[in-house]
Amino acid sequence: MIPFNKPYLTGKETEYITDAVASGKISGNGKYTQKCQKFFEEKFGFIKCLLTTSCTDALEMAAILIDIKEGDEVIMPSYTFVSTANAFVLRGAKIVFADSMQNHPNMDTSKLESLITPKTKAIVPVHYAGVACEMDTIMDLAQKHNLYVVEDAAQAIDSYYTGKDGVKRALGSIGHLAAFSFHETKNIISGEGGMLAINDEQFIQRAEIIWEKGTNRSAFFRGEVDKYGWVDIGSSFLPSEVIAAFLWAQLENxxxxxxxxxxxxxxxxxxxxxxxxxxxxxxxxxxxxxxxxxxxxxxxxxxxxxxxxxxxxxxxxxxxxxxxxxxxxxxxxxxxxxxxxxxxxxxxxxxxxxxxxxxxxxxxxxxxxxxxx
Known part of the structure; x- marks a missing residue:
């Protein structure tokens, strides 16, 4: 039988998971989480990365960070996985669907401006099959109309876009925020898993709080505050070290x-x-x-x-x-x-x-x- 997908194991996954368990720090944001996040920041130029338990979680964090509220409109392709839309619907957004191009499932950027209204808050391009949307047009429209861009880069690890300026940029590094997936069907996997990439510094501090259930716990452990508490909305988006250890074995390869x-x-x-x-x-x-x-x-x-x-x-x-x-x-x-x-x-x-x-x-x-x- 030839299945649609077969997860590839490098051979180091269980070794690193055992190491993570033996360290006594398995709840998350330990050695392997930090190694993975640093890898992405250095290799692909993301300003800040936060591992999540899924790409869906990363998209939900993005929706919170750009302050999606009831009645806001978010433009995205209709040809995408339900998580792309769900993350924003959960915050009360109305989804305005864009059509695909004739020769590719990616959104047709030539028709995007006609979808923008005074209620539009964000554009969410989905890089289908890891192939870049036409990001220059999207970013120009975002700047013109004061919109946020959240890249759904679930399928787009290690893929690039070359803009009209001739600069080659990693997908996920162009919009204000981006979400990646490490589901077992993706190129690099951790079973379930994802990541939020942050490319606008205004979101870094709040993202870490949302990531830690709405608390400033990470700042406390860095010695930046003398106690931590509930300071914002958030959820349990942070994955365990077991997931991060598995992912690290993949990233090495x-x-x-x-x-x-x-x-x-x-x-x-x-x-x-x-x-x-x-x-x-x-x-x-x-x-x-x-x-x-x-x-x-x-x-x-x-x-x-x-x-x-x-x-x-x-x-x-x-x-x-x-x-x-x-x-x-x-x-x-x-x-x-x-x-x-x-x-x-x-x-x-x-x-x-x-x-x-x-x-x-x-x-x-x-x-x-x-x-x-």
Whole structure:
């Protein structure tokens, strides 16, 4: 059987977890938490990083930090996972969904300004498949209309955007805030896990308080205050050292993992290109301003019938592709709250996109042979 995903273990995970347990500090914000956070800050240029128990938690922290209130509007793609929207809905926001581009599930930035109203508070670009949204336009609009930008970089570790100034920046380092995922389906994993990246210094102090259940506990342990207490809203967003220790073993092998995954992606593309042209099936597109981090390989079928037939064919061979997402604007929870605009491209991707298995130990040729046969 070839599963859709198989978590890759480097061999050091249990060693570091044992070390964390033996240290007597396993509740969080210990040695491994700090090592991971420093790694991200130094490698990718984030001003401050805070590990969380999930990307969902990081997004919820972002919504609190930018002070989302009842009636605020937040612009985001409809073609995304429910956590992107939930984090802001929980604070009372109205979600204004943007359509996807014609050639990529990322939001169509050429149509964003028409969605901005006096109630708009933030734009949340989602870097689908680890491929950058067109961030210059988004940041220019944010500056023009005094909006916050929260990057949903759940799939975008070690991926980059080159702007009109020619500078190459890590995804997650461009917006005011960003959220990453280390779920077991991602390139770098900790089972469950995530991270908030902070790129605007005004948020650093409050983020740490929200992270620690609304207390200034971290400042107390650094000797900055003589006692700690409840000073703001917050929750238990801080992960245990066990999660951080697992993540550290992965981060030590980031370059090797990325090398193998991008090789798999390239092999898929080369082996399927001719077949896809014959079948009128689309392959993933990576714009000139973006890089490919090998997070996922997908196909865009002509219609839902073709996709269903392809999935059925592969599953009969014990190969397990998946499709997603169901457009959020047409979901049972939000359909009546949506403003009624047709999101044609989003609906097309909902009906036609299928993800192929992609994990470290995969041999892509075993999948492509069955697709082409």
């Amino acid at each position: 980031l370059e090797e993992i990325q090398k193998v995954r991008t090789q798999h992606w390239d092999n898929y593309f080369k082996q399927l290109r001719s077949w896809a042209e014959e079948q009128q099936i689309g392959l993933p597109q990576v714009p000139e301003y973006a890089t490919n981090n090998g997070h996922m390989f997908y196909l865009i079928c002509k219609n839902i019938e073709q996709r269903t037939a392809l999935i059925d064919k592969l599953r009969k061979q014990d190969i397990h592709p998946v499709f997603h997402y169901i457009s959020l604007h047409s979901s049972p929870f939000y359909a009546e709250k949506h403003d009624g605009r047709d999101l044609t491209e989003t609906d097309r991707f909902t009906d036609t996109l299928v993800r192929l298995p992609l994990f470290y130990e995969l041999n892509p040729e075993t999948v492509t042979k069955q697709i082409i046969s």
